[in-house]
Amino acid sequence: MLDSKTPAGPLKEKWDNYKNSCKLVNPANKRKHTVLVVGTGLAGGSAAATLAELGYNVKSFCIQDSPRRAHSIAAQGGINAAKNYPNDGDTVWRLFYDTIKGGDYRSREANVYRLAQVANNIIDQAVAQGVPFAREYGGLLDNRSFGGAQVSRTFYARGQTGQQLLLGAYQAMSRQIGAGNIEMFARQEMLDLVTINGKARGIITRNLVTGEIERHVGDAVLLCTGGYGNVYYLSTNAKNSNVTAAWRAHKRGAYFANPCYTQIHPTCIPVSGDYQSKLTLMSESLRNDGRVWVPKDPGDTRSPRDIPEDDRDYYLERRYPSFGNLVPRDVASRNAKSVTDEGRGVGETKLAVYLDFADAIRRLGKDTIEARYGNLFEMYERITGENPYEMPMRIFPAVHYTMGGLWVDYELQSSVPGLFVLGEANFSDHGANRLGASALMQGLSDGYFVIPYTLGNYIAGTEMDAVGTDHPAFAEAEDASTSRIDQLLSVQGDKTVVEFHRELGKIMWDEVGMSRTKEGLQRAIDQISALRDEFWQNVRVPGEPTHHNKYLEFAGRVADFLELGELMARDALEREESCGGHFREEYQSPEGEAMRNDEDFTHVAAWEHREDGSKVRHTEDLEFENVQLTTRSYK
């Protein structure tokens, strides 16, 4: 049984109790401690800046050419906080409750409550940094409702909230880089974690320009390396998003929690052909005014404008009269799958449904719709070549976010002492399903307001051995990284890295995607294992290890995805219930709704990697002392 180290006391006092009793590092001593921060998204950027402000000696690493480009930049919609500026009844408790219910009761109460508590500080901090949030004419901040919440608690900066928050964190980091408190290593990829006497003490990185392998030593390592949605090949993630840093840490002892919890976002632009390299999300705010439908008859090939009302099936409105088109993401996605499975999908591939604005345009006028969604409509037209003011959009679900990740305790510390995991890379706050506008909140909460306390507690309370990069553990990890690169380059087979990745993605999407079955998951495990064997026999990686070599980078990442994919299938197989983003066809109500099994599965599954290569499933029981577990119903 895993210990979450949740502090004692009533829910509302836990974080204060923790802060009142955690150990502190003397200001003069902080600069003697080096902290390695991997990743520069909202979590890593905010953590690096804040720790450097406190006086720690920070080394920061990112795979992009600049810390400003981390994938947090692509988040569109907004960030939640319970400021209650609109006076519509919001409280910290409601933000907590909505988040834990939205996660289908598979997250830790104390973590989620802390998240809701510090959310307000994030908004204050971002505004002070110069984040240009949307404002009212009176000069005060504007809010909107999002993701089906009953209050308006989402702060936003047009459709580019992630960009603006990330630039805020990046600028705070830049100030510390200029001051010499952060040493920045861009175009560097972490290839391994170095543990010494059971503690995380360093990392091995590859310089992506020169190919040189580097060793970095520190007193603690922070992984802020994002999610693993690219295991599906096609996802809304950036092309370089990957699991490698987290996976290598897993193989060095960090438990991987709930890998099967993935979020499939319902409103993305559909796949158009085999060459497709990624999928583009359209903000779910579109569902506020768009109506989702498919033809009633699978054989209906008429243009959507020629299909009369009576021959259309507005299936979300029909099945969920009270929430209609605004059901949560997981429900909307599963329903799109079920109508396309019935052969009623639209467009060339038949893997799409319509999102129609004709009624909204008639009701509100084109100008209003343009003011609300103009930039999204423009983006849609740029990609598809179709004008959504005249023709309904075609949309389809796509992999968007992974709720699973490395297991962490209340202090965000993994099962390896000294290894902390922040943001999407950890598993902690979203349970089995993440609500809209809460990813940005979590990344920044972890980095700005949680880690400064918990890291200090660790450093102040831990005896550090004086070690340098000449320690044999560094040599061993470096050799392992180098020989893996040599191995990848030496195969020189017939199939490209992209071909393997695409095949893996297809298996994952078909069997470990929106709905899962026992047989399908077993089939996936066999197929992935066979594909992995073939990869190491037959992959072709071009070029040399000593120069900028994108396909060599990809090869290492795909090799890790080929291991992770199997673990995701195993985790999904063992979780014999449906919850949030994890839907097992065997566990559904007669109406086709997800059925949780609280009796047997109100726990976190955290997977240990053993030296012999086997995986062991540990559990952490989730105790709900403050909320009642209910069935989510959107009828």
Next chain:
Amino acid sequence: MIITLKVWRQEGPDVPGRFETYKVPDANPHMSFLEMLDVLNEQLIKEGKDPVEFDYDCREGICGSCGVVIDGQAHGPQQRTACCQLHMRHYKDGDTIVIEPWRAEGFPIIRDLVVDRSAFDRIVAAGGYVSVNTGAAPDANSIPVPKDDADLSMDYATCIGCGACVAGCPNASASLFTAAKISHLALLPQGDPERERRAKSMVDQMASEGFGDCSNHAECEAVCPKGISIDAIARMRREYMRAVRG
């Protein structure tokens, strides 16, 4: 559709580069421009040749990683569009397309179409921020900001740092990039106390990185995927004068 590509190939910063010609026999109008380059690279790898190195990440026009000069235009022919969102339907069967890296002294070539834009990070580190430590912020609504100022500030803040402005400029000036950040922060009360120090440090840093000066050519605005106005540059000049002359 069949597309012919003339692509700049260069093994490293200090070796001479050259154009190589390739044919992509199965380009598709629905592909993005970068997906067409992916297809080319798959072809090259299968033939045992080195693929073309180019930068990209989000492929939805927001991260600013990608950027190549296409037929002489930074990011290609479609206005307000990063090349990751340019689609092949803007080309026709049989077209020949010339692809080059950003060319500027401030952006040394790393390999093929990949350039080093770290000068931009150094310009920001010189002063492109508000000095506020985590935890020191007052309540978010304690300082009202006129909506028009906030909106204009946001117009400048949307800069994605791709470097197209430099690539498009005959002087390889980084003025639009630097001015966008100075303007974003100068328009907000939060950025006000250090606006003079910021303008001076950032402009000085820009000059020291080997970028040229602005001569109001305005190609930067034309190629900017976010359509950032050169009004920013006028504002930067005012801020700079204010800083040096008081």
